[in-house]
Amino acid sequence: VVRPAQILQDLERIVRDTFPRNIVLQVDIPNDVWSLEGDATQIHQILMNLCVNARDAMPQGGMLSLSIRNRLVDEVFAGMNAESKPGPYVVFQVEDMGQGISPEIQERIFEPFFTTKDPGQGTGLGLSTVFSIIRGHSGFFNVYSEPGKGTKFKVYLPALLAEDDVED
Secondary structure (H helix, E strand, C coil), X not given: CECHHXXXXXXXXXXXXXXXXXXXXXXXXXXXXXEECCCHHHHHHHHHHHHHHHHHCCCCCEEEEEEEEXXXXXXXXXXXXXXXXXXXXXXXXXXXXXXXXXXHHHCCCCCCCCCCCCCCCCCCCHHHHHHHHHHHCCCEEEEEEECCCEEEEEEEEEEECCHHHCCC
16 A cells, blocks of 8 residues: 655655755645555656656756645546546646647657657656556556646556545
8 A cells, every 4th residue: 555645745855855956846745645556666756757857847947846636537537548447546746847848749758768868868768667657557647748838747546445535
């Protein structure tokens, strides 16, 4: 059993201690976040990879926002997202105010060894690893980005909860 709030709190400490001071971190962790079944180290790796990419997208600094939400995915939303099923999910959101990603690049960001970084600056494996871990946890994701306006990743991982935890 994985406690998402604990993972995000750990990540907050790492980001605050290691990222440049011109990256302003905003974290939102509600008290009632559902639990997950999975590998805490791998979930941490998802979020760390997304945070490092966000940092790299803001070389002059900017806002990095991390949050978690409970979400009941209905049939309609599940139908719009490949690999998803209706049910309870924990949604991790990593949002930056960086340079954004063009539509042409967005189509390729999860390909192994694809990178927009200069030689020696990245392997192109970060987001392909994120993709694999999310799929391995029966989750899915959404990416929203516009050049010059930043990027938002939403990672949906199935929640582990008792029947009485779900509110209608």
